[in-house]
Ligand SMILES: Nc1ncnc2c1ncn2[C@@H]1O[C@H](COP(=O)(O)OP(=O)(O)O)[C@@H](O)[C@H]1O
């Protein structure tokens with residue numbers, strides 16, 4: 001990993017940002033402009049630092065949105081304080097504002113949760129044939145013939161393994177195959193204090209998904225980095241224990257008699273399975289290792305990604321595969337993309353782009369070898385051993 005990521009430090013910053021913004025909104029409502037200006041600026045400052053550390057894309061976007069809102073408000077307030085005429089919209093602004101910051105759950109819809117439509121299919125996932133089969137068996141068969149499963153079936157699947165090797169892709173592909181509603185959430189979004197109390201959000205989430213699934217349409221909840229939701233942290237800012245036990249309760253609920261005909265599945269993914277407490281590990285009835293691509297798969301990955309562009313015939317796929325031990329599937333895509341972008345910029349810079357009918361030259365082996373030097377492998381040998389050990393102990397046989 002390039003940058004040092006300390007979740008506790010992020011949560012501390014989050015708390016700081018949140019309290020400054022609460023103070024700002026309150027001062028704003030009471031028309032204490034200079035104070036509001038001060039607090040909005042500090043909230044923006046804390047949010048900017050938070051964005052730098054935050055790994056969750058959805059949270060990053062959420063924080064950006066907050067920064068934009070506060071900046072907008074600051075511009076207005078500063079104008080007011082400087083004596084320029086404002087548009088007098090403090091009241092209406094504060095109204096929308098408080099609505100946004102309140103826990104935002106309205107009857108049937110969950111505004112922070114959106115079904116996600118992806119077009120990914122099994123063919124887009126190179127290798128992992130055995131794993132595809134296990135996932136299909138666990139989900140497709142019970143959905144097609146629930147009557148053949150009088151004892152119920154596994155409701156919760158844990159996919160574990162290094163990043164960039166297909167966990168999210170597998171969950172999206174199975175959702176497409178069974179035409180399920182697919183709800184990817186990331187744990188930090190659930191835990192974020194910005195949306196109210198986390199344990200309530202967990203309960204609402206499951207209530208909502210059950211109500212969707214009761215209509216007979218399969219529903220898949222995909223929790224990315226589930227370790228962040230249920231792993232135990234060094235410094236807890238409060239509420240985590242309640243959130244964990246709510247989640248535990250919901251996981252147990254998946255398997256109880258009343259729910260057993262409802263096609264609701266939970267797929268969790270993690271790069272650090274050893275951070276998940278044993279009580280949670282047990283609740284995932286299937287635990288599947290999604291390993292880094294082996295020699296054969298790396299060949300196929302290069303072929304898969306090169307087939308999307310033009311390349312010379314003398315590419316030595318075996319040599320590429322040999323040189324890419326420790327590269328994730330996503331790293332290999334980056335290698336091909338890096339090489340391709342090089343060819344494209346050459347095409348632009350040489351001016352050929354303006355010649356009618358001209359096309360970029362095909363990729364060569366040398367382009368790929370150059371790119372290999374620039375894209376570093378993201379999987380260490382050490383971590384692979386750790387995954388294998390964990391798989392031996394806890395993986396489904
Ligand atoms: N097995 C695979 N075959 C083809 N592409 C893959 C594969 N695994 C990952 N990728 C590429 O890497 C990206 C990230 O993969 P993802 O499924 O999110 O991995 P993970 O969830 O394990 O981190 C995908 O969008 C895809 O482009």
Ligand SMILES: [Mg+2]
Nearest residue numbers: 164167168224
């Ligand atoms: Mg992923």
